Structures are given as C-alpha cells and as structure tokens.
Amino acid sequence: MGTQRVDTLIIGAGMSGLAAGIRLAQFAEGPGTVAILERHALPGGLNSYYKRRGRRLDTGLHALTNFAERGTRGAPLTRMLRQLRIGWEELRLAPQGHSQICFPDLTLRFSNDFALLEQEVARAFPSQVDAFRTLAARIAEMPLEPVLENDPGARAVLTDIFTEPLLIEALMLPACYYGSARVNDMYWGSFAILFRSLFLEGFALPEGGIKPLLDILVKRFEEAGGELRMNCGVASINVEGGRVQGVVLDNGDTIQCERILSSAGWVETARLADFPERAADDAGQLAFTETLLVLDRPAHTFGLDAAVTFYNLDDCFDWSPPTAAVGTRSGVLCSPDNYTWPAGAAERAPDSGLVRATALANHSAWSSMEEQRYATQKIHWAELVLDAASTFVPDPRPFELWRDSFTPNTITRYTGHDHGAIYGSPDKRPDGRTGVEGLYLCGTDQGLLGIVGALLSGITMANAHVLAAPSHS
Ligand SMILES: Cc1cc2nc3c(=O)[nH]c(=O)nc-3n(C[C@H](O)[C@H](O)[C@H](O)COP(=O)(O)OP(=O)(O)OC[C@H]3O[C@@H](n4cnc5c(N)ncnc54)[C@H](O)[C@@H]3O)c2cc1C
Known part of the structure; x- marks a missing residue:
C-alpha cells in the first residue's frame, strides 16, 4: 500500500464505501488521506457482476430505485449525483415501462x-x-x-x-x-x-447494467487521489482505550488510521473490532x-x-x-x-x-x-x-x-454478510455510531436502502464524521 498510515480507512468497495471514498478524496489534502480496503477482486458488494458463458450478469440489480429526471430538485438521485460530481447523463438511465x-x-x-x-x-x-x-x-x-x-x-x-x-x-x-x-x-x-x-x-x-456505474465510481475515486486496494480483507480492527487505532489485514499487515468507515455491516463490524457481544442479537x-x-x-x-x-x-x-x-x-x-x-x-x-x-x-x-x-x-x-x-x-x-x-x-x-442477510441487521444505526470513537458505519446498517440509498449513506457518513469533524473545519 505504500504508506501504512492513512487518515481514513473505508472497509468495503460496495456502493456506500465507494461514495464515502469519493467524497473524502475530493477534499483530500494529499496522499495518505483515504483508502478503501476490499476483500474481493471486484467492487460493488451486494451489487456487483460476474461472467458466465461469456455473458456479464449483474448479481443483484433488479432496478435502480429513486429514479428522477435530470435536475429534479430535492430528489435523492439529484443530491447523490451532485455530491459525487457525476453528471445525470453519465448514468444513461432507461426508465421502466411499468x-x-x-x-x-x-x-x-x-x-x-x-x-x-x-x-x-x-x-x-x-x-x-x-x-x-x-x-x-x-x-x-x-x-x-x-x-x-x-x-x-x-x-x-x-x-x-x-x-x-x-x-x-x-x-x-x-x-x-x-x-x-x-x-x-x-x-x-x-x-x-x-x-x-x-x-x-x-x-x-443504467445502460449496460451495474458495471458502468461502478466504473464511474472507481474512476472518480482514483482520479481524486484515493487509494483503492482490492483483494485486501480486514481481519480485525484495533481498538485501544475506546478509540480506533487501525486494522490488521488478512495477510497480517497492519495499517494505522485516525478513523474507519465500515460498510461491512453492524454485526460484522462489531466482530472485527472484538465487541461482538454488543451486537449479539442483531444479526x-x-x-x-x-x-x-x-x-x-x-x-x-x-x-x-x-x-x-x-x-x-x-x-x-x-x-x-x-x-x-x-x-x-x-x-x-x-x-x-x-x-x-x-x-x-x-x-x-x-x-x-x-x-x-x-x-x-x-x-x-x-x-x-x-x-x-x-x-x-x-x-x-x-x-x-x-x-x-x-x-x-x-x-x-x-x-x-x-x-x-x-x-x-x-x-x-x-x-461477508452474516446469514446472507440482504438488508443486514434489523437494528439500524442512523447516526453511524458504534460506541467506539473513530469507528463509524456506512451503508445498509445505517438505514438507507438500495443503490441510491447506499451511495447517499456513504456521502452522509463521510460528511458527518470526517468532513464536518473539528480537524476539518
Ligand atoms: C439479490 C439482490 C438484489 C438487489 N437488488 C437491488 C436493486 O434492484 N436495486 C437496489 O437499489 N438495490 C438492490 N439491492 C440492494 C443493494 O445492492 C444494497 O442496498 C447496496 O448495494 C448495499 O451497499 P453497501 O455499500 O451498504 O454494502 P455491500 O454492498 O454489502 O458492500 C460491502 C462491501 O464490503 C466488503 N467487505 C465486507 N467485509 C469486509 C472486510 N472484512 N474486509 C474488506 N472488505 C469487506 C464486501 O466484500 C462488500 O464489497 C439488492 C441486493 C441483492 C443482494
């Protein structure tokens, strides 16, 4: 990874992790500001893609909900695109019939x-x-x-x-x-x-399925200077004195950090940080x-x-x-x-x-x-x-x-979601707080739903816990 100290680590290159990463990279003050760590070889998490018999198939894409025409004021889609600096026309959206x-x-x-x-x-x-x-x-x-x-x-x-x-x-x-x-x-x-x-x-x-959207997100993140590390699982999160210190990777390497945004899920994050008892009944x-x-x-x-x-x-x-x-x-x-x-x-x-x-x-x-x-x-x-x-x-x-x-x-x-639970834990945490200083959730278990919701979740959590934090103002 080059540097073994990063200001903000993001666990997971699904929709929420990528959106949080873009937001932070846009405001980064040089290298070592933000890195996304993803266990798998492809981004997208619950909404990724794979190949069978020469055909690319989306894993989870039924429909992009929250459709709004270009520029619709106040719509979640408009808000998400504006914050990520993505043009509406870049998504090449085809609306449903019925x-x-x-x-x-x-x-x-x-x-x-x-x-x-x-x-x-x-x-x-x-x-x-x-x-x-x-x-x-x-x-x-x-x-x-x-x-x-x-x-x-x-x-x-x-x-x-x-x-x-x-x-x-x-x-x-x-x-x-x-x-x-x-x-x-x-x-x-x-x-x-x-x-x-x-x-x-x-x-x-989106025309062509989920891959073109993921390609846009990855490109935005990397162009803004973020570091995306694939095949890089987080084995555990180090916490000392109630504060996050860093992570240990699957290969045994460690990375120190100021804070972590985790899209792994509430129960899964609690286990990584070694306080599974707090989330024991929440799977x-x-x-x-x-x-x-x-x-x-x-x-x-x-x-x-x-x-x-x-x-x-x-x-x-x-x-x-x-x-x-x-x-x-x-x-x-x-x-x-x-x-x-x-x-x-x-x-x-x-x-x-x-x-x-x-x-x-x-x-x-x-x-x-x-x-x-x-x-x-x-x-x-x-x-x-x-x-x-x-x-x-x-x-x-x-x-x-x-x-x-x-x-x-x-x-x-x-x-990595326990029980294959699509919508995660029934116990949502809208403010993203975990009880550990510097460790926050984004994505499904923060309570926003679907592709647009997960993207907005990443943006909201990055804004609230990093960009609006005292060290950034
Ligand atoms: C079958 C199915 C159909 C769906 N259909 C739709 C749909 O049509 N429309 C819609 O809007 N939404 C749909 N969804 C829901 C949508 O996919 C999710 O709401 C959204 O993608 C969740 O994003 P996320 O970032 O919260 O989490 P995830 O997508 O779960 O991303 C988490 C990422 O973290 C990584 N990770 C986990 N643990 C670790 C670790 N320890 N170290 C490193 N990386 C780790 C995972 O590999 C994953 O990439 C569907 C989901 C499924 C499964």
Whole structure:
C-alpha cells in the first residue's frame, strides 16, 4: 500500500464505501488521506457482476430505485449525483415501462408516473383512495434521512390509515422485498423511504447494467487521489482505550488510521473490532435465493412485459424466514428487457432476454447442506419458485437457454454478510455510531436502502464524521 498510515480507512468497495471514498478524496489534502480496503477482486458488494458463458450478469440489480429526471430538485438521485460530481447523463438511465403488485384477486400496476398507482388504488379500493393520497402527501414531506427513533412500525401506521387489509398487504410486499430487515414488519421511517423511492419516484436501469456505474465510481475515486486496494480483507480492527487505532489485514499487515468507515455491516463490524457481544442479537435473518434465466428472446415478446412483478399467493403476506430452504408463497420476477432503452443500447439486442426470479430463503438450511445436495436443491427450488411466479405472469421457461442460481451462501461468500442477510441487521444505526470513537458505519446498517440509498449513506457518513469533524473545519 505504500504508506501504512492513512487518515481514513473505508472497509468495503460496495456502493456506500465507494461514495464515502469519493467524497473524502475530493477534499483530500494529499496522499495518505483515504483508502478503501476490499476483500474481493471486484467492487460493488451486494451489487456487483460476474461472467458466465461469456455473458456479464449483474448479481443483484433488479432496478435502480429513486429514479428522477435530470435536475429534479430535492430528489435523492439529484443530491447523490451532485455530491459525487457525476453528471445525470453519465448514468444513461432507461426508465421502466411499468411494474405490478399481484395478489390472487388483485393487480396494482405502477410506473414512474405516480398517477397510475393512484388510479389503480381508486379502481380496486374506491373507499381508500383519499387516505392513499394523504399517505403519499405525508411521505413526500418526510426527511430523506432515516428517522427511526420511537418508530411505531409500518404495519401499525398503515392499519391506522387504511380499513382494507389487502391494500396494506399490497403496499408491504414491495417495500419489504426492497428493504426490510425486520421480520413481518419494517420501520415506518424505512417504509416512507421505500414508498418514495418505489412509487413517488420509480425505477430505471443504467445502460449496460451495474458495471458502468461502478466504473464511474472507481474512476472518480482514483482520479481524486484515493487509494483503492482490492483483494485486501480486514481481519480485525484495533481498538485501544475506546478509540480506533487501525486494522490488521488478512495477510497480517497492519495499517494505522485516525478513523474507519465500515460498510461491512453492524454485526460484522462489531466482530472485527472484538465487541461482538454488543451486537449479539442483531444479526439479520432475511435472505434471498435468486435464479437468473437467460432467454432466447426479450421477455415482452411472450407477454412478460412488467419491469418488476411483486407477487403473493395468498391474501396475507408473510415476511419471515421460511421453514423450508425457500419460501415459494411470494417473490419478485423482473426483467431488464422491460425498460425504455435508447436506440442502439445493448439491452435491445435480439438475444437480450433475461429474467430474474427472487424468493425468500432460509440461510441455515442452505449453509448446512452438503455439496451434492446443495446443487440438486438449487435446481429443485428454482423450479418451484418459477411455478409460483407463473401463476401471475407468462412462464419464461419455454424460452430458456441456460440459468444460474444463487443462495444465501453465495451472498455471505461474496459480501461477508452474516446469514446472507440482504438488508443486514434489523437494528439500524442512523447516526453511524458504534460506541467506539473513530469507528463509524456506512451503508445498509445505517438505514438507507438500495443503490441510491447506499451511495447517499456513504456521502452522509463521510460528511458527518470526517468532513464536518473539528480537524476539518
Ligand atoms: C439479490 C439482490 C438484489 C438487489 N437488488 C437491488 C436493486 O434492484 N436495486 C437496489 O437499489 N438495490 C438492490 N439491492 C440492494 C443493494 O445492492 C444494497 O442496498 C447496496 O448495494 C448495499 O451497499 P453497501 O455499500 O451498504 O454494502 P455491500 O454492498 O454489502 O458492500 C460491502 C462491501 O464490503 C466488503 N467487505 C465486507 N467485509 C469486509 C472486510 N472484512 N474486509 C474488506 N472488505 C469487506 C464486501 O466484500 C462488500 O464489497 C439488492 C441486493 C441483492 C443482494
């Protein structure tokens, strides 16, 4: 690494770590100011990419939520881009056509125009539409940062507002799938952030998937003088007298520092710093399995035309770890084919067909499986998930060329998150503090959600704990 003393170390080159790094590098006063340490060979963490059969696949990209048109004032996307000095047009965003929420006797379509969802609610729940408008107006006024203190829980708030239980389930389904670490509920503050990012703003995809966005972030960081060290895991964090001193790397080297921003997660960071007892009960339990089907044609050509379909096989939505290896009663099916791609974009090519099927998974069932059974179980459960999804949308399997699946084990292996918990710990820490001076969290466990949320989290934590710190003013 050249220098073995760095002012600020960032653990993890996922979205939040890269954003924090860019922010700090922009204000750096020479070399040795900021370094990102990433255990893996590729950046992106939960939202990275890999290659199979010559095709690049995104690991986690369903949709970039929080879509906003160029220059939309006050929007999280605008704010994030401004702070990172990235031009809106650099992302080459394609907006969704529409998405949908499906229950046995209910379909609610929504798009990047909130009026569509409002009309759908008015059609399906005429007695609830005024309350729905009031809810949307209330959420639009709420802060963009997570406020989770004395949080009543989303279900309690929605039950006060609506008298139709099915509408509550229909709103909880997408919100939980895109951001709840809490079993059968979520923070009201998180629900509001999700409602804004899914329904008031909407979905887009960056042309070419997640890699071009990661390339921009890495380039910005390195051009500003930051040091990115890949294949460089942090084995432990040294704390003395309640203050951070530095880290020990997987290879045994040590680096001294003033402070650390960790995107490894709350429980994982507590373990690195050797105070696991403080986070003992906080490990997340909600994990996913996902199957990617590569098709011989775009999904919309056989009638699968929604960008994202959230579905539930019953009238009640159960957001808890399944007792079996996979929960097939609900899930998400999405396809990058259903975005409005500019002429000439790669996703328009005739062989562009891709569908992802996501469902809840039981991490301990997968982590205790021996190798051969693991392989056969992946095939078995993928079929059941696709059977369930095909209750609501045309079955993509007749057009399948090949497929790939991942489980909670894969997520743990590539991101280090305990239990493969996508949304981390249910105990969020909005101020990023850990109880150790100089050690702060950024990313998922700070409470901001998704790609734009994680990027904003990195920015906010860098601003609050480094740039606004007395030594910087
Ligand atoms: C299947 C799936 C689908 C998703 N779909 C979407 C979507 O469509 N839209 C959306 O907005 N969001 C989506 N998300 C969520 C989104 O990916 C995350 O919210 C966001 O990327 C989290 O970023 P982060 O920086 O907080 O954490 P991470 O991405 O987890 O980054 C943490 C990084 O730290 C590294 N690390 C951990 N421990 C160490 C260590 N000891 N030493 C060095 N490095 C370490 C990890 O390798 C990792 O790179 C999805 C996630 C998954 C898994």
